[in-house]
Amino acid sequence: MSSTDSAAPPRPGGFLTGRLLGSGSAMLGINIVAVVLGIAIWAAITSLGVVGLPGPMEVLRKGVELAGSALLLSDALASLGRVLSGFLLGIAVAIPVGFLMGWYRIARGLIEPYVQFFRTIPPLAIIPLAIVTMGIGETPKIFVIFLAAFLTSVVATYQGVITVDRTLVNAARVLGAKDMTIFRRVVIPASTPFIMVGVRIGLGSSWATVVAAELIAAQSGLGFRMQQAQLYYDLPTIFVSLIAIGILGLLMDRIIIAIDRALTSWQEKA
Amino acid sequence: MIPKISFQDVSRSFELAGQKSFLALDKLSLDIEDGEFVTVVGPSGCGKSTAMNIAAGLITPSSGSVLVDGAEVTGPGPERGVIFQQYALFPWLTVRQNVEFGLQITGMPRAKRREIADRFIQLVGLGDFANSLPKTLSGGMKQRCAIARAYAVNPKILLMDEPFGALDALTRVQLQDQLLQTWSQERRTVMFITHDVDEAVYLASRVIVMASRPGRLHRIIPVDLPYPRTEEMRLSPEFAALRNEVWRSVYHPAEH
Secondary structure: OOOHHHHOOOOOOOHHHHHHHOOHHHHHHHHHHHHHHHHHHHHHHHHOOOOOOOOHHHHHHHHHHHHHOOHHHHHHHHHHHHHHHHHHHHHHHHHHHHHHHHHOHHHHHHHHHHHHHHHOOOHHHHHHHHHHHHOOOHHHHHHHHHHHHHHHHHHHHHHHHHOOOHHHHHHHHHOOOOHHHHHHHHHHHHHHHHHHHHHHHHHHHHHHHHHHHHHHOOOOOHHHHHHHHHHOOOHHHHHHHHHHHHHHHHHHHHHHHHHHHHHOOOOOOO | OOOOEEEEEEEEEEOOOOOOOEEEEEEEEEEEOOOOEEEEEOOOOOOHHHHHHHHHOOOOOOEEEEEEOOEEOOOOOOOEEEEOOOOOOOOOOOHHHHHHHHHHHOOOOHHHHHHHHHHHHHHOOOHHHOOOOHHHOOHHHHHHHHHHHHHHOOOOEEEEEOOOOOOOHHHHHHHHHHHHHHHHHOOOEEEEEEOOHHHHHHHOOEEEEEEOOOOEEEEEEEOOOOOOOOHHHHOOHHHHHHHHHHHHHHHOOOOO
16 A cells, blocks of 8 residues: 555654664653754744745744634634534445445445545535535535545545455464454454555645635634635744644644554554 | 365366366365364365365355365354464554453453453563553464463364464574463364464374375374473484475485
């Protein structure tokens, strides 16, 4: 699976930590230096007036202002609410459907053409249709996010089930396990690492989708705020929204990684 | 007395993609007595694993049947424990949870389950690792855990498919001794598949030699060495003679 690389848990430390520095805190130090350096370069370029962009201080002031007026929080909550409802709904449907597809050939034959077809359509392309058929409320946005999360997680779950080691299934059978026990105690745990890869990619694509959906049609949310700011040439607000999107996306990804670690720590890492 | 395991004209062919079917096992007839330790040795493609998998109920014969205690095998069952070359431990379960797996299926109460599991974990010398995950164990320890897991459900028969094949020579010799020791305390009927002639002679009361193309029974060589087997026996001229005899019939079946 080509997506495995991007979603593989990062090894603690990188080349530098492993070979030269030998500790995780040294790596964190380097990371902080890199961020500080980046902000310094940003400040330098903008203060020289090279490009017509706001500098870090201006963006910070705007951030404090938006946070103080509770606008930032309500936008973030609006976006998060859409993502979480669409995403949780998506994986809640994708996991059982993926198991069905992996376990029963008939289910696979019936469902797979649809999954493969809709996977090739970017979820955002569904928005015009969703708005026409579902109105301009929350439903079309949540539906599109649901679709984004569902399509990535269903394929990962199904892959997980069909690649369960036959020897483990046989080992359970010779110990007296019947189909239901094998499913519950072998297939589900064995496919968890695959499912978590799908969940992680699904969350990423849900987050990307919500922001884009809000740019197109919404009355709240971080994407909507940027759309509004664009009308008034309010670049600091666009920056604040972008940074908020990045930070929230990063936080959600870290949470998924932590859950993944807890659920699949039994794996033998090569 | 009826034999414990009886192969009766067992054949199995496999369909190969785009070719005509391939006869993996041709009319195998073989009786294994209760409490006997037999090893099956032969070149790859001789059908030894196929025969074992049919006895395990993991694959069905194309014709013929396998009887266990006079009853035909129709699927896997806990009275026939299987030990796989790749250990097949559940990596998300600890050593103890792995050993308890089969007992849990029978609905045995927790305390009883634990008592039995701990007994077999001790027997294979993994007492200090009961709460360890398989990823922290060496290959030899994993296979000892798999042996404990198979024993825990109290099978009458142990079917072992090249269980020590993936281990280094030293660990392999240690596990052979440990297996025989376990077997002397917990006597079961054992059918042990191997491609290692030394191992075949050292463990068995009879060595079943198979030949390939098609997979079939070639010779049965009795090993008249008493149990317990010792290092002196392994180095004795009698052992060497048996080893040579098995070697020749494996590698030069046309002449021996």
